[in-house]
Amino acid sequence: MLQLPKPTQPPQILASVEESYERCRQITQKYSKTFYLGTLLMPPEKRRAIWAIYVWCRRTDELVDGPQAKYTTPETLQKWHEHLEHLFKGHPVDDEDVALVDTLQRFPVEIEPFEDMIAGQHMDLYRNRYETFEDLKLYCYRVAGTVGLMSNAVLGIEENPSAGPWDKENEPYIPKEEAIALGIANQLTNILRDVGEDAQRGRIYLPLEDLDRFNYTETDLLKGVIDDRWRELMRFEIQRARQYYKDAERGIRLLSKDSRWPVWAALMLYQGILNVIEANDYDVFSQRAFVRTPKKMLYIPLAWLRSHVL
Ligand SMILES: CC(C)=CCC/C(C)=C/CC/C(C)=C/CC/C(C)=C/[C@@H]1[C@@H](COP(=O)(O)OP(=O)(O)O)[C@]1(C)CC/C=C(\C)CC/C=C(\C)CCC=C(C)C
Numbered sequence: 001m002l003q004l005p006k007p008t009q010p011p012q013i014l015a016s017v018e019e020s021y022e023r024c025r026q027i028t029q030k031y032s033k034t035f036y037l038g039t040l041l042m043p044p045e046k047r048r049a050i051w052a053i054y055v056w057c058r059r060t061d062e063l064v065d066g067p068q069a070k071y072t073t074p075e076t077l078q079k080w081h082e083h084l085e086h087l088f089k090g091h092p093v094d095d096e097d098v099a100l101v102d103t104l105q106r107f108p109v110e111i112e113p114f115e116d117m118i119a120g121q122h123m124d125l126y127r128n129r130y131e132t133f134e135d136l137k138l139y140c141y142r143v144a145g146t147v148g149l150m151s152n153a154v155l156g157i158e159e160n161p162s163a164g165p166w167d168k169e170n171e172p173y174i175p176k177e178e179a180i181a182l183g184i185a186n187q188l189t190n191i192l193r194d195v196g197e198d199a200q201r202g203r204i205y206l207p208l209e210d211l212d213r214f215n216y217t218e219t220d221l222l223k224g225v226i227d228d229r230w231r232e233l234m235r236f237e238i239q240r241a242r243q244y245y246k247d248a249e250r251g252i253r254l255l256s257k258d259s260r261w262p263v264w265a266a267l268m269l270y271q272g273i274l275n276v277i278e279a280n281d282y283d284v285f286s287q288r289a290f291v292r293t294p295k296k297m298l299y300i301p302l303a304w305l306r307s308h309v310l
């Protein structure tokens, strides 16, 4: 017997694939000058896939960090998770989704990093202190390491041209840990840059065990005290972030050739924020550290060199 369609909501006319990617491009350009610049160095198909992923990440982040964040509850995140499941079944729900569904078909990736990022936003909903670095690392993996895993699928791995047929059975090494390391490095940089802003919202991401170690208190931080204890603490955290950038570097060498330059550029541009924090004598309370445009432009050819030489 012929099945009649079940009565549902009238089908919504969504943006075309091209329109949706263009929207994602505009959103990426508006929200992140750094990553947008990096994506311009990619071949067009990869570039627009990264824009689509960026927009999903940005929308997820906005749920707990954006202007409507005070209305976000665990149910909101549960609904966002259901929305995600639709996308992985190939059904876009709104205009921005159309590009991501297309991207997921072209560059298959597991749902897990997307789910983990939602779990990270859940942490932001309830936590405003991190006791140990292990606690903070889990948060950093969830909100940023996951971006590395999502991006890996698009960036691609360089096939080893010298591999013989006997090597074909061996799975190629996917630099997952290195991609996660770059996400964690970026997130730690973000946290160090935004200490003052976060404190004004009552949030302290720096591990309390680290504050203790340098004899610096929560009250000092909330008051924005800059003294030798603070400088030592910041030096320690900057050093830790730099180690994560270092760990990521060996992974970049394994990426496909056309992805190395943009990733080096994104790494150098974001890591540059740490140098600015040092140049500002660790004052992250009364000024925001950012890399000036002429310096940014200098990083681009340097990144090209590194992608060819290292
Ligand atoms: C060039 C390239 C491939 C970039 C990836 C771009 C992308 C998909 C970014 C998504 C970022 C995003 C919106 C994440 C949501 C959570 C969040 C806000 C995390 C912080 C990002 C900063 O974003 P923001 O828009 O605030 O930027 P500004 O500070 O305003 O400039 C984070 C700090 C996390 C970003 C993490 C990454 C981009 C992961 C990087 C890892 C890779 C690209 C993998 C590379 C592969 C190997 C093997 C090393």
Ligand SMILES: [Mn+2]
Residues within 6 Å of the ligand: 061, 065
């Ligand atoms: Mn955020």
